[in-house]
Amino acid sequence: MAAVKTPAGTLLFAPLTAPFQRRYQRWLRRRLPPARVITLEQRRLFIFPTRAGFFFMLALLVMLLAAINYQNNMAYGLTFWLAMLFVVAVHFTHGNLLRLTVVAVSARSAFPGQRAEFRLQLRGTQRRGHCGVRLLWPESEAFVDVPPGADVTVNLFLPVTSRGWFVPPRLTIASVYPLGLLRCWSYAQLDMRALVWPKPLTPPSAVITDASSSGAGDANQSGNDDFLGFRDYREGDSLRRVDWRGWAREQPLQTRVLASPQSTHHWLDWAHFPQGDTEQRLSWLCWLALHYDAQGQVYGLRLPTVTIEQGTGPRHLEAVLTALALYGVSDRPRGAL
Amino acid sequence: MPQQAMPPLAMTWLMASLVMVMLPHVPRMPLWILLVYALAALWRLQMLRARLPMPAVAIRLLCGLGGALLVWLRFGTLIGLEPMVAVLLVATGLKLLEAVRLRDGYVLVCLGLFLAITQFLFSQSLPLVLWIMLSSVLLVTALILLNQTPGTRLSYRQPLLALRMLALAVPMMVALFLLFPRIDPLWSLPSRIGQGSTGMSDVLSPGSVSRLARSADVAFRAQFVDEVPSPSERYWRGMVLNRFEGGAWRRTDMRQLPPNEQTVFSPDRLSAAIRYRVIMEPSQQRWLYGLPYAQSNSPGVVASPDNHLLLQEPITGQFAYDVETWLGVRVDQALSPWRRDYEQQLPPGLNPRTRAWVAANGATTPRQFIDRVLAYFRTEPFYYTLEPPPIADEDFVDRFVFDTRRGFCEHYAYAFVVMMRMAGIPARVVGGYLGGEYNPVNNTLIVRQFDAHAWAEVWLAGEGWRRVDPTAAVAPERVSLGLEAALADDPGFLASSPLSAYRFKGIGLINWLRLRYDAVAWRWQAFVVGFDSDRQIRVLQSWFGELRPGWFVMVLFGSALLVLLPLTWWMHRVRRAPSPLATERRFAVIAEQLAQRGMARGPAEPPLRFLKRVRHYLEKNDPLLLELEQAVAALYQTPAQFNSGSVELKVQHSR
Numbered sequence: 004m005a006a007v008k009t010p011a012g013t014l015l016f017a018p019l020t021a022p023f024q025r026r027y028q029r030w031l032r033r034r035l036p037p038a039r040v041i042t043l044e045q046r047r048l049f050i051f052p053t054r055a056g057f058f059f060m061l062a063l064l065v066m067l068l069a070a071i072n073y074q075n076n077m078a079y080g081l082t083f084w085l086a087m088l089f090v091v092a093v094h095f096t097h098g099n100l101l102r103l104t105v106v107a108v109s110a111r112s113a114f115p116g117q118r119a120e121f122r123l124q125l126r127g128t129q130r131r132g133h134c135g136v137r138l139l140w141p142e143s144e145a146f147v148d149v150p151p152g153a154d155v156t157v158n159l160f161l162p163v164t165s166r167g168w169f170v171p172p173r174l175t176i177a178s179v180y181p182l183g184l185l186r187c188w189s190y191a192q193l194d195m196r197a198l199v200w201p202k203p204l205t206p207p208s209a210v211i212t213d214a215s216s217s218g219a220g221d222a223n224q225s226g227n228d229d230f231l232g233f234r235d236y237r238e239g240d241s242l243r244r245v246d247w248r249g250w251a252r253e254q255p256l257q258t259r260v261l262a263s264p265q266s267t268h269h270w271l272d273w274a275h276f277p278q279g280d281t282e283q284r285l286s287w288l289c290w291l292a293l294h295y296d297a298q299g300q301v302y303g304l305r306l307p308t309v310t311i312e313q314g315t316g317p318r319h320l321e322a323v324l325t326a327l328a329l330y331g332v333s334d335r336p337r338g339a340l
Numbered sequence: 341m342p343q344q345a346m347p348p349l350a351m352t353w354l355m356a357s358l359v360m361v362m363l364p365h366v367p368r369m370p371l372w373i374l375l376v377y378a379l380a381a382l383w384r385l386q387m388l389r390a391r392l393p394m395p396a397v398a399i400r401l402l403c404g405l406g407g408a409l410l411v412w413l414r415f416g417t418l419i420g421l422e423p424m425v426a427v428l429l430v431a432t433g434l435k436l437l438e439a440v441r442l443r444d445g446y447v448l449v450c451l452g453l454f455l456a457i458t459q460f461l462f463s464q465s466l467p468l469v470l471w472i473m474l475s476s477v478l479l480v481t482a483l484i485l486l487n488q489t490p491g492t493r494l495s496y497r498q499p500l501l502a503l504r505m506l507a508l509a510v511p512m513m514v515a516l517f518l519l520f521p522r523i524d525p526l527w528s529l530p531s532r533i534g535q536g537s538t539g540m541s542d543v544l545s546p547g548s549v550s551r552l553a554r555s556a557d558v559a560f561r562a563q564f565v566d567e568v569p570s571p572s573e574r575y576w577r578g579m580v581l582n583r584f585e586g587g588a589w590r591r592t593d594m595r596q597l598p599p600n601e602q603t604v605f606s607p608d609r610l611s612a613a614i615r616y617r618v619i620m621e622p623s624q625q626r627w628l629y630g631l632p633y634a635q636s637n638s639p640g641v642v643a644s645p646d647n648h649l650l651l652q653e654p655i656t657g658q659f660a661y662d663v664e665t666w667l668g669v670r671v672d673q674a675l676s677p678w679r680r681d682y683e684q685q686l687p688p689g690l691n692p693r694t695r696a697w698v699a700a701n702g703a704t705t706p707r708q709f710i711d712r713v714l715a716y717f718r719t720e721p722f723y724y725t726l727e728p729p730p731i732a733d734e735d736f737v738d739r740f741v742f743d744t745r746r747g748f749c750e751h752y753a754y755a756f757v758v759m760m761r762m763a764g765i766p767a768r769v770v771g772g773y774l775g776g777e778y779n780p781v782n783n784t785l786i787v788r789q790f791d792a793h794a795w796a797e798v799w800l801a802g803e804g805w806r807r808v809d810p811t812a813a814v815a816p817e818r819v820s821l822g823l824e825a826a827l828a829d830d831p832g833f834l835a836s837s838p839l840s841a842y843r844f845k846g847i848g849l850i851n852w853l854r855l856r857y858d859a860v861a862w863r864w865q866a867f868v869v870g871f872d873s874d875r876q877i878r879v880l881q882s883w884f885g886e887l888r889p890g891w892f893v894m895v896l897f898g899s900a901l902l903v904l905l906p907l908t909w910w911m912h913r914v915r916r917a918p919s920p921l922a923t924e925r926r927f928a929v930i931a932e933q934l935a936q937r938g939m940a941r942g943p944a945e946p947p948l949r950f951l952k953r954v955r956h957y958l959e960k961n962d963p964l965l966l967e968l969e970q971a972v973a974a975l976y977q978t979p980a981q982f983n984s985g986s987v988e989l990k991v992q993h994s995r
Contacts (some may be wrong), residue, residue, distance in 0.1 A: 040973075055446040058450065066454070069457055069461075070457070071526055072528070073461055074657075074872075075657070077460035078460045079520065080517055081472065084476070085509075086513075087513045087516065088480065088506060088509045090509070090512065091508045094904075107973060108973045109969055122969070134488070134489070135487050135489055180484075181483070181484045181487060182484065182505075183442075183483060
């Protein structure tokens with residue numbers, strides 16, 4: 004469920020307002036369904052004066068009183084002109100956000116405690132562009148202009164806490180442009196999610212030796228020094244082993260082949276950790292996966308539900324981490340969406 | 341919303357536009373107030389460059405209190421338009437010093453708009469209105485600059501947007517202006533103080549009229565329905581001065597008249613009416629001017645028992661009234677004994693030489709005696725001049741008639757009426773204007789301060805009050821050609837109006853422009869500034885027939901809709917959203933570009949897989965990769981979740 008910030012003062016009345024809040028949230032969800040590409044149409048936009056707007060209206064009232072009391076036609080004229088400017092500003096502020104398109108481009112994975120990167124794209128569908136657009140998430144915001152006919156990519160970072168899928172809360176898209184007297188805004192429940200890996204935790208030292216396969220004792224050897232030769236780059240090779248110097252000489256991309264001792268083949272096995280609970284076990288396995296990957300060793304994963312064959316390289320690591328992250332997590336956990 | 345800082349660009353722009361708004365106040369305000377603003381602005385600019393800190397709260401408070409105190413010392417009060425404006429100016433300057441947050445920007449803009457309103461309380465002339473309109477565009481531009489994203493540069497776009505928004509607001513403003521009910525003041529507000537009255541004064545002493553000849557300011561304009569009367573008929577009667585006291589002619593307060601003398605006598609009309617509309621410039625006096633004998637039904641205008649027009653309140657702004665005049669009339673054919681006695685009173689003992697001359701030149705009829713006096717003025721060496729030798733003598737008439745013989749119209753009128761009363765003829769001084777420049781553009785007479793004039797009225801049995809202008813005996817061209825012709829070489833003429841456009845009327849083009857402009861100014865005064873509830877009702881009745889309150893509301897909303905609907909349509913014109921086909925094409929174009937870089941898409945390779953494959957060969961921030969991601973995201977309406985390949989990077993961040 005999307006988190007909605009409530010001012011502290013309303014907590015007192017929370018029991019009273021809660022049903023209404025729930026109903027309001029339900030109504031918002033119905034009115035603004037989640038989607039990958041959201042164009043801010045008329046019915047999605049809300050508009051209301053800002054504090055500066057109310058201050059401006061107060062100033063207009065004082066000016067009107069001056070006009071009445073001094074019977075001054077030019078004072079009337081200026082007051083009416085500015086009042087009608089306010090009306091025109093309603094249109095301009097509304098028109099500034101109208102048909103702005105927000106595209107959920109991508110979400111990057113992260114470990115708990117980190118911030119996951121969400122990439123959004125703002126696309127102007129009007130000739131005049133959109134100015135001073137503010138994208139607001141509770142802990143992240145951006146303030147950008149979308150020039151006419153251009154796309155703007157915005158990266159927002161949201162802190163993630165627990166393993167599994169992280170669905171960002173409802174995004175607020177707001178703008179007070181051009182006069183700052185009115186605020187036009189919309190909510191967008193973007194259909195995007197980031198995968199949160201397990202938190203890497205150092206396993207009990209005994210387990211490391213237990214967990215490693217036969218030939219323990221070689222675990223700390225790097226093996227990187229035993230250079231055998233080059234072969235053509237293949238997808239999934241570690242970037243650290245790419246021969247960048249050769250590539251810089253405009254030779255084809257090649258990978259250094261290193262002599263890996265047999266003893267560095269490992270299995271990350273769920274069954275090796277009988278003592279911890281599920282999250283702990285996953286955290287330990289995660290740590291081990293990162294550990295082996297850093298040392299360039301070959302490892303595989305055995306979970307009760309899934310087995311990943313032994314391998315190496317970033318894509319392998321990603322597959323392992325993903326399997327760990329999704330262990331016991333349904334693909335569509337937030338059915339509410 | 342977190343506290344946001346004010347963009348420096350908006351700050352400097354605001355400072356400049358505030359200067360624009362307050363500029364017309366400069367002549368009215370003590371100089372130090374402008375220095376306060378200039379200092380505050382300079383300090384604020386140094387703050388922008390981080391060379392000076394913001395002054396402490398205590399210092400700002402002290403400055404504020406000190407400013408108010410100085411204003412109080414200067415004006416002697418804080419209640420009144422000028423001191424209030426002065427305080428507002430000081431407050432604006434000090435607010436500038438502490439304006440660092442975004443919301444301070446809004447406060448400054450509102451202060452600027454207040455200042456704009458205060459300008460109109462002093463003048464509503466066309467140039468000022470244009471100036472304030474320009475300032476408003478600048479202030480609205482400042483509002484736009486406050487809301488730009490950081491780093492936005494100043495361009496023609498921001499003022500243009502402000503101009504466009506304000507232009508779109510004009511039609512609805514006009515509708516509101518026409519339809520908003522002009523209600524009476526809710527309470528009284530302080531008015532202007534220390535404002536000297538201008539124009540003819542109601543105390544006629546030597547020099548009181550000639551000082552006006554130094555100014556080319558407009559006293560009033562009169563637009564005639566039909567033909568404009570000939571120059572010798574352009575006697576604008578203002579006030580009747582029939583009480584001699586303290587060496588000067590003064591008017592008689594209406595309340596001091598006996599009750600049966602307070603009725604207004606309606607003269608016999610012998611000719612057709614001349615109709616015209618007069619717009620007075622603010623004179624801070626109650627006198628209205630009209631050709632003799634004038635009647636007016638305009639609201640607020642009263643007729644006095646002496647058959648001239650006046651207001652109950654001094655004129656503080658332009659005042660318009662309609663007048664009907666009959667040049668041929670008989671006024672007061674019968675004079676009451678009290679009146680006859682009152683109009684002959686003179687303090688005894690003064691001017692013995694004149695008294696002797698009057699006794700020696702006695703005539704059988706008043707008419708004969710008048711002719712004798714006028715002939716004396718004409719034949720003896722009397723001169724018409726702006727700068728006569730000063731006479732500081734109780735027996736002013738003696739010294740003037742027999743010694744100096746140099747004077748302006750007030751000298752001749754003064755002496756003439758004294759001589760008439762000595763001879764037992766009821767006589768009085770009349771103050772007003774004589775002449776007026778004819779503007780053919782709008783059939784208007786423009787009467788300026790230098791047209792101020794004083795003449796005499798004499799009561800003749802069977803004829804009533806008759807106008808006699810003793811100046812005409814000395815300088816007949818004053819009446820027929822105007823003051824300019826009579827005093828062409830006098831250095832005092834227009835001495836205080838060195839740059840008046842009137843001085844350049846000899847140059848054809850300038851004169852043409854000047855008269856055109858004056859016609860525009862007339863229209864402005866008559867139809868916009870003078871738009872009151874009467875005129876409002878008349879205008880609306882002429883458009884909609886009988887007025888009902890519901891009409892106001894309907895017309896108001898109707899005109900708002902008339903503007904808002906096209907505006908809404910214009911802003912909400914549907915621009916075609918990218919079709920699915922366009923999305924496909926977009927993806928295809930990017931794939932083609934990638935293929936040229938050696939990353940061809942496999943036959944029937946799903947876009948997402950293509951993206952995942954290509955990603956490993958491209959830099960993270962490669963624009964083509966970003967575009968591909970977006971294109972794929974647009975193709976798939978599924979959750980956007982692509983795991984990145986840069987796991988190493990993440991690991992370094994984790995503990």
